[in-house]
Amino acid sequence: MNINDILSVENLTMRFGGIVAVNDLSFTAERGKITALIGPNGAGKTTVFNCITGFYKPTSGTIKLRHSDGEWRLERLNDFRISKIAKVARTFQNIRLFPGMTALENLMVAQHNTLMRASGFTLLGLFGVPSYRAAEKAAIDLARYWLDQIGLLERADDAAGNLPYGDQRRLEIARAMCTEPALLCLDEPAAGLNARESAALNELLLKIRAEHGTSILLIEHDMSVVMQISDHINVLDYGVKIADGTPQQIRDNPKVIAAYLGADEEEAIAVMEGET
């Protein structure tokens, strides 16, 4: 594991019965950088994500995470501890907000662990001690900051389920950021967004990287997002890494072009250029 790496996945294998979803995969994600994971549908990208964030226990392999708070072996941690202790946050391919709670409440739930400590594990909070009130105010301020960042301050008190699709996507990112993560894992954040929304997403992610120093791991199909903001790209096909490098290197890699969209090279190049 390189000193600059925040995440190092080594020889990760995940089997479901007879199906090998991820086969002996190794890659790293550099601290403070945006690392992308791309590949055709069914390449095993989301499986890798689920292994990193603890929703699956990998069949074999190690996942190391290291940042200023310490070093962890993620495959040994429970899913909620990965977020609570190791500070890895994630979003979902199919949005998983709390639809019946307001946008603000969604961001408050994300600060659960901080607020739990402040409320003396509920007992002090029950009697409304001043220190808890101060902590709650700080939590609301953090939520307000992130709502402002994603341009949803106006809709703070609307139910999350009532927001338009693109807003829900951004709200999910804001919710993940409210856990104050060191590594943010985004599973297809641009899916279903139009060109303008994708551009806004790029800006948001670059801002997160620049202003908060949060490292980002990204799964994405939208090449206009991947090629423009990624510092490093890993390409997966059938659970195996077939290439990695800078966006320019990936764009020029014939193996990627061939594998990524089949044999039709013309079309593949067009996609890689981000023209579709």
Added chain:
Amino acid sequence: MAANASQAKTARGPDAAFILKKAVISALVALVLFSLMIGIRTEAGSDGQLTWWTRFGDLAAMVAVVFGGSIVMELLRHWWGPVDTVRVVPPSAQKVFSFAGRALVPALLIFTFLVPVIFYDERYILDLGILVLTYVMLGWGLNVVVGLAGLLDLGYVAFYAVGAYSYALLATNFGLSFWICLPLAGILAAFFGVLLGFPVLRLRGDYLAIVTLAFGEIIRLVIINWQTLTGGPNGISGIPRPTMFGIPLTPGDGGLADRLGIEFSPTHRIVFLFYLILALALLTNWVTIRLRRLPIGRAWEALREDEVACRALGINTTTTKLTAFATGAMFGGFAGAFFATRQGFISPESFTFHESALVLAIVVLGGMGSQLGVALAALAMIGGFELFRGLEQFRMLVFGGAMVLLMIWRPRGLIGHRAPTVFLERNTVISSDLVKEGHG
């Protein structure tokens, strides 16, 4: 149901063909069901042989009733519309509604406080009031588990029983006073809540419901069979009555009446019990309202909305579920201790599945998660049931029909919308369509 509702939404006005089709299907089902039950009457003849005759007239009448009823039901549904349809209400009426809405809670509370004053001489009303308040408290307790955390619990009566037996056994065996036993009963019930919580952590939905149902039965069966401790089916009698912080509510020297220098009346105790259960219920309400605004309460509601997302945010769903079970159980235990001291006698018969079902019905009818809704539902379920007493054997029928109509009119309960726990600018209510019911 959902398909019908959406159809009703898109179609403007009643769709005659659809309604007729539905009515015909209902009538056909009724025909099949009733053809043997009503169409043919069998009886043992004078010397034991089977005699039978047909009653096609009655059968036709029943099928016609179902056919007509189905049409009426559909028309009613169109008339009322689904809950979320926007009905044009003049602004002046809206103002009246919103004022009535805001005034309802204080008005109810003041009325409840005054009940023993107004109905001092009417023992029946006071007893009914105590009963309603007991169920309000149970409903509020179960609301934490079912309404907030979205965990379907069909065995809530178990905690009620644990509370009742804790008080009865501690008071009769060790002579502990009610005020010492009350917290102990709550703690013991909460302990049993955690005990139930552990094995069912991984279960969801129907499976959770079945295991909690079984848990309720296990507690009841243990109480019946552990004769040396609980007295088995004979129950426990001679449970001490509560004292007013040490002052007994009895005639003679040292009693409350004696000390105050007034004439003794058994109503004093009833009034005291009324205020006692009112205080306990309000405590439950206060704690629940506070908890909802604390991180633990938000985590419960988030758990109901999406458990996977909760885990991704670093929330320990195990402890969150256990605290929900324990908190709900604790309030059940308090109510149980009150029940024991009020009755003076408890037996396993008081803790059957019927009680669990009744409390769950109150929570569902009230609108899951709504404190006011649960209180209104308890009043309707317990008080309303008493109202129909004059109808004798048709009581259940009328009551059941009323329930069905109410659920058609308000499928998400009396108060279906959700109030946010925190807001920046506007305190808007959230439509019940968005709020999840939980998967167990």
